[in-house]
Amino acid sequence: MSNDRQGASGVAGEEAIIQGFLAPLAAGFAGAFGLKDDCALLSPEPGTELVLKTDPVAEGVHFLPDDAPADVAWKALAVNISDLAAKGAAPIAYLMALSFPAPPSSDWLAAFAQGLEQAQKQFGCHLMGGDTDRRPGPITVSITAVGSVPRGGMVRRNTARPGDSVFVSGTLGDAALGLLLRRNARLGESWGLAPADAEHLRRRYLRPSPRLGLGAALRGHSAAAMDISDGLAKDLSRMCSASVCGAQVGLAELPLSPAAGKALAADPRLIMAIAAGGDDYEVLACVPADKASDFVAAALLSGVRMTRIGILSEGSDVIFEGAGGVPVSFPSSGWDHF
């Protein structure tokens, strides 16, 4: 693998990397100056505020060494854009710092840039600046994304209230199951999955789709929202902690893709991966009861299905109920680096 991206075919010089592979990604953004200045310039629209996020990804930690460079690029941008989406923000542009332990090959860079181009086209943003260096350790892609909201429009995490309905977008657990399949392809058979099912789960892990369509619905109707990146169990606990409330969620209510539904039917223990695994990049939104139906309708209009999975409560207990209302606990819920 390492020969694919370093050694004799390595690209020589930061300038060659920047101008040969990265500058085309900045072509549509005037304030990037073709990546030929030291800084980027961003002119905010009057009446807007900026929403900013940085979330780096590193090989071996956030992506696997045999992931295709185009998938790595997509995911590196998507994980940041997903945060903006959950805040009701529209992406504008991003900065990217790349670090390599050895000069990358032209092939690797070309595929990586192609993945970024697909992603930024899908998400509606451009590269506006960055840095490239060489250092020991894993390949690292550090993106800082900037989006905009109408002034006062950013959807917060700590503004949910007891009584709010808890919604999630799309389906949960696909990426966590996709990662299990990446590590052991035979699981697909034991789960009774057709090849297309397995491919769906793998793709959901590799190419998350930030829910950008939800912006207006979130800003207009939700009390609080965040993206689900470290697993529903952990992220809902964070939301409740920030908003000083508890929650009651029915595990049977979690929206599943047909593939995840088949897998769960074959092995009920997978509910742990589905509810506490990471990399969903769906939106968790808390919505006052009187706005819930308008919220669901507005989301549907933008093409996103929201599913009500529970309700916020007084106190601080975040309770997941299994079959027959029995509480299920997630002893080590979600990903923590330390």
Place this chain on the structure above:
Amino acid sequence: MSNDRQGASGVAGEEAIIQGFLAPLAAGFAGAFGLKDDCALLSPEPGTELVLKTDPVAEGVHFLPDDAPADVAWKALAVNISDLAAKGAAPIAYLMALSFPAPPSSDWLAAFAQGLEQAQKQFGCHLMGGDTDRRPGPITVSITAVGSVPRGGMVRRNTARPGDSVFVSGTLGDAALGLLLRRNARLGESWGLAPADAEHLRRRYLRPSPRLGLGAALRGHSAAAMDISDGLAKDLSRMCSASVCGAQVGLAELPLSPAAGKALAADPRLIMAIAAGGDDYEVLACVPADKASDFVAAALLSGVRMTRIGILSEGSDVIFEGAGGVPVSFPSSGWDHF
């Protein structure tokens, strides 16, 4: 050394790192939400534009393993703020992604946060968001800094013209000599330096001071500017390449600190380190002849001495003249990671 920052005394959990050590750095910036939301919010002042920069630093590449954590923190922020300063921008806030190969100790984190606090107080900005993770490889501090300029006020790199005077701020070469001293303390004696001289050079390497006072002078009088981070020789070549011109610089004109002057007198070969070494974080500014005296006066008013070191020319040759006008070449000029 590694025992100082990991192992039994390691801080447990991302939340403990963020809330215990980093949140106080964000206390002065409302849009940081105490580092308890997923994104930061920035409300640009009407009539301003934003200038953005990301430049990560890694242990063993950009700083030394035995550098004090407070110095590492200062430099990680300063290298980004220096870019903003050279563009005429005033810092507002920054995002920071930290990565550690092992849990850092409380002592390391406390000292690191103290260095950042000193730096952000000096530079007039606050932490507004970020990320903390664990991965193999060196400790890495990835900062993205955001500043503001009056609309249309950002000073570019590609707008210099033949005939412009070439100025640099402060003194050159101190940091490069300081790094040589860090690697071999005996050099100080052979250069005839007093202990205070050597300390001055070391400190210039460890604690660069972005020239933030220059903003108004640069915006009002300069044609183009950039900061000098990879050595004057390389950065002047970049400026000339972007502006499609050449330059003629007198090595005898380079402004030196008393310490650097003594070292150069003792070993004339050090002119290479002074003119082509890195980490100056001074400002390189090109100024039309009719604005030069106003520029120098405006800079002085803000406490920064600008020195004219040469002139931009037609063509593309960047010529450094030594004694008697003899051209001196810098075969491998400046730092390149690849």
